[in-house]
Amino acid sequence: MNYIDKTRQKIGIIGGGQLGKMMILEAKKLGFYVTILDPTKSCPASSIADQHIVADFDDSKAIRELADKSDLITYEFEHIDAEVLKELEAEDYKVYPTARSLEIIQNKYHQKTLLKQNQIAVPDFIKAEVIEDIYKTGDDFGYPLMLKSCTGGYDGKGNLVIKNETEVEKAFHKLAGEKNPLMVERYIPFKKEISIIAARDLKGEMRVYPIGENDHQDNILFETKVPAEISAELKNKAESLAKEVLEVFAGIGIFCVEMFLTENDRLLINEIAPRPHNSGHYTIEGCVTSQFEQHIRAITSLPLGDTGLLRPVVMRNILGSGNEGEAEIIGLESALEIKGVKVHIYQKTISRPGRKMGHLTVTANALKIAAEQALKASQLIEIRGG
Amino acid sequence: MNYIDKTRQKIGIIGGGQLGKMMILEAKKLGFYVTILDPTKSCPASSIADQHIVADFDDSKAIRELADKSDLITYEFEHIDAEVLKELEAEDYKVYPTARSLEIIQNKYHQKTLLKQNQIAVPDFIKAEVIEDIYKTGDDFGYPLMLKSCTGGYDGKGNLVIKNETEVEKAFHKLAGEKNPLMVERYIPFKKEISIIAARDLKGEMRVYPIGENDHQDNILFETKVPAEISAELKNKAESLAKEVLEVFAGIGIFCVEMFLTENDRLLINEIAPRPHNSGHYTIEGCVTSQFEQHIRAITSLPLGDTGLLRPVVMRNILGSGNEGEAEIIGLESALEIKGVKVHIYQKTISRPGRKMGHLTVTANALKIAAEQALKASQLIEIRGG
Numbered sequence: 001m002n003y004i005d006k007t008r009q010k011i012g013i014i015g016g017g018q019l020g021k022m023m024i025l026e027a028k029k030l031g032f033y034v035t036i037l038d039p040t041k042s043c044p045a046s047s048i049a050d051q052h053i054v055a056d057f058d059d060s061k062a063i064r065e066l067a068d069k070s071d072l073i074t075y076e077f078e079h080i081d082a083e084v085l086k087e088l089e090a091e092d093y094k095v096y097p098t099a100r101s102l103e104i105i106q107n108k109y110h111q112k113t114l115l116k117q118n119q120i121a122v123p124d125f126i127k128a129e130v131i132e133d134i135y136k137t138g139d140d141f142g143y144p145l146m147l148k149s150c151t152g153g154y155d156g157k158g159n160l161v162i163k164n165e166t167e168v169e170k171a172f173h174k175l176a177g178e179k180n181p182l183m184v185e186r187y188i189p190f191k192k193e194i195s196i197i198a199a200r201d202l203k204g205e206m207r208v209y210p211i212g213e214n215d216h217q218d219n220i221l222f223e224t225k226v227p228a229e230i231s232a233e234l235k236n237k238a239e240s241l242a243k244e245v246l247e248v249f250a251g252i253g254i255f256c257v258e259m260f261l262t263e264n265d266r267l268l269i270n271e272i273a274p275r276p277h278n279s280g281h282y283t284i285e286g287c288v289t290s291q292f293e294q295h296i297r298a299i300t301s302l303p304l305g306d307t308g309l310l311r312p313v314v315m316r317n318i319l320g321s322g323n324e325g326e327a328e329i330i331g332l333e334s335a336l337e338i339k340g341v342k343v344h345i346y347q348k349t350i351s352r353p354g355r356k357m358g359h360l361t362v363t364a365n366a367l368k369i370a371a372e373q374a375l376k377a378s379q380l381i382e383i384r385g386g
Numbered sequence: 387m388n389y390i391d392k393t394r395q396k397i398g399i400i401g402g403g404q405l406g407k408m409m410i411l412e413a414k415k416l417g418f419y420v421t422i423l424d425p426t427k428s429c430p431a432s433s434i435a436d437q438h439i440v441a442d443f444d445d446s447k448a449i450r451e452l453a454d455k456s457d458l459i460t461y462e463f464e465h466i467d468a469e470v471l472k473e474l475e476a477e478d479y480k481v482y483p484t485a486r487s488l489e490i491i492q493n494k495y496h497q498k499t500l501l502k503q504n505q506i507a508v509p510d511f512i513k514a515e516v517i518e519d520i521y522k523t524g525d526d527f528g529y530p531l532m533l534k535s536c537t538g539g540y541d542g543k544g545n546l547v548i549k550n551e552t553e554v555e556k557a558f559h560k561l562a563g564e565k566n567p568l569m570v571e572r573y574i575p576f577k578k579e580i581s582i583i584a585a586r587d588l589k590g591e592m593r594v595y596p597i598g599e600n601d602h603q604d605n606i607l608f609e610t611k612v613p614a615e616i617s618a619e620l621k622n623k624a625e626s627l628a629k630e631v632l633e634v635f636a637g638i639g640i641f642c643v644e645m646f647l648t649e650n651d652r653l654l655i656n657e658i659a660p661r662p663h664n665s666g667h668y669t670i671e672g673c674v675t676s677q678f679e680q681h682i683r684a685i686t687s688l689p690l691g692d693t694g695l696l697r698p699v700v701m702r703n704i705l706g707s708g709n710e711g712e713a714e715i716i717g718l719e720s721a722l723e724i725k726g727v728k729v730h731i732y733q734k735t736i737s738r739p740g741r742k743m744g745h746l747t748v749t750a751n752a753l754k755i756a757a758e759q760a761l762k763a764s765q766l767i768e769i770r771g772g
Binding site: 005006007021024025028029030031033047048050285288289297301302303305306310311328329330332333336337339340342343344345346347358363 | 391392393407410411414415416417419433434436671674675683687688689691692696697714715716718719722723725726728729730731732733744749
């Protein structure tokens with residue numbers, strides 16, 4: 001017969017955290033077979049994956065095993081050895097997003113350089129190879145300055161604000177500038193931080209989600225409100241920017257494009273993630289097609305789904321509180337009493353202060369109501385080390 | 387510490403078909419541990435369950451093993467030996483819905499008798515122990531008549547329409563009336579068949595879903611449209627009826643109440659299912675809380691969720707076509723091209739003509755559009771034995 005049953009494709013995911021778990025929940029609706037690779041036996045995705053290769057993320061033999069068991073490979077986080085993925089691609093394995101996209105994105109200096117080369121606005125930045133580079137940039141840009149590790153950072157880890165000249169040396173050593181590549185960025189006092197989840201498929205088709213407005217606490221996302229309260233003009237600009245970014249990186253699957261809205265209404269790209277993103281969790285209840293289903297559709301050559309917003313929606317993270325220890329969930333009942341509240345528990349065995357243990361989403365007829373209910377619910381539920 | 391972490395409860399499900407699978411997909415969002423009992427190793431729920439006891443549904447030892455592994459037991463279909471569940475309850479195992487509810491419902495004659503005793507309108511019915519009972523009822527009600535097996539029927543199996551007196555004997559033998567308990571019902575020429583999904587928790591709290599309008603083909607549900615196009619008065623009546631039914635059966639969890647809307651605008655109860663139901667699949671995309679999440683919430687003592695409709699929605703079943711054989715999915719891509727279409731593939735290995743292999747759901751701003759898109763999508767997708 002002359003057709004391909006797309007659901008016969010086996011999907012391999014590098015990483016079995018909450019993003020992997022939420023990908024699988026969608027992949028299973030469509031009937032796909034999924035194997036994960038994750039070093040933690042009891043990782044969030046483990047109980048719903050068809051197979052679990054328990055191995056380190058830098059175990060190239062294990063990644064190859066995953067590729068052999070799968071028709072295509074994707075990943076839920078960006079700190080993977082791109083060289084291994086490149087080798088696989090050279091042998092005709094399918095890796096989405098491609099190793100090339102990943103390689104550029106995982107080095108922030110290369111990421112921003114490519115954006116700049118394509119006339120996409122980013123905060124001014126300079127490579128910081130030696131301490132003197134920072135002093136020079138300080139004279140140039142003024143203080144405060146952002147110092148960043150070019151690789152390996154997440155949730156603000158690897159980023160430092162240098163308030164003035166006296167902090168330069170300490171900051172350089174703290175981020176181990178002697179051995180790690182660093183970069184300096186102009187500090188951007190922004191009005192809002194927004195993010196756009198966007199999907200691009202193998203044919204280059206793109207779909208953009210409604211814009212989310214993000215709030216961070218201690219560099220970790222704690223709230224996303226959708227739709228963002230910005231002008232229609234800015235909305236259009238932001239959407240075009242997101243599409244340009246996906247074109248530049250030849251993205252396949254879901255990407256997250258974080259932007260600053262500056263005090264004089266400019267949009268600057270802050271960071272790109274080549275995967276479903278925390279600030280896109282609202283799409284599960286808020287949109288016709290969730291970011292996770294969209295990712296699965298894109299990488300399996302199924303058509304992209306409707307990204308329309310069903311109702312205003314607010315997402316809040318549930319971070320570990322109290323001590324480190326076996327996770328205990330307190331107040332789930334009271335949180336679920338509130339109208340429109342949905343709770344996602346990631347099933348991480350151990351809770352640590354600040355660790356992402358779950359999230360909650362509230363949809364309502366008005367954003368104000370959703371935000372109020374989300375605040376209330378997040379004050380009632382707690383996950384902590386017992 | 388003085389609290390109960392509800393998500394530590396382990397859930398046991400008798401049955402690992404599509405209903406079990408969809409229950410698990412919701413249970414996993416909330417972080418529950420789930421064990422299933424199903425004789426088929428590759429049943430739809432198997433790949434996402436934490437544990438799978440491969441055993442027959444009437445294997446009382448296996449059911450006891452499931453109970454021992456779980457803090458509470460539920461089921462996805464009603465043809466289970468209620469005696470085993472009663473024994474478990476007597477030993478303080480938790481079974482939801484209770485064995486008593488199940489026992490009455492699984493015998494249609496007992497089900498309707500209890501409804502009638504509680505002044506809830508049902509089609510007239512009579513027990514048919516011998517052929518003469520049917521002739522007598524024929525004289526009384528007139529023809530056509532409905533002949534039904536009191537136990538074991540589903541999807542119209544076990545039901546027969548007797549057009550006239552000459553068909554009585556054949557019908558009685560066809561349903562094996564010599565050994566199986568049968569009943570005769572007055573044939574109801576109805577305007578519409580509607581169903582209400584309703585939930586009741588352990589405290590007796592109830593939530594009712596928007597009314598669905600059902601169409602059957604060859605006695606199998608093929609389409610549900612929501613909201614049903616009936617007057618506000620009838621809507622209120624139907625909702626009250628559904629609540630009365632749940633009270634009468636002391637239901638715990640999700641129940642489906644199927645009703646006939648007669649030509650003179652009366653509402654008669656057709657059938658009750660003590661579980662999530664095919665005609666409630668629209669709640670996954672159409673409502674704030676799906677029937678599956680609601681069921682999990684109810685049986686784990688979590689508060690019931692919002693049953694509000696997000697948008698008009700149409701669900702269509704995808705039944706096996708062609709021959710019996712290994713399932714092949716054709717046209718998934720074209721179906722997903724249509725705006726608002728969501729496809730659920732149950733992952734049954736073998737397709738048989740008429741077997742429920744999946745379903746599709748379309749949400750849209752107007753019911754008419756959703757219905758048109760659902761029709762189009764269902765003409766494009768096909769699952770058949772290869």
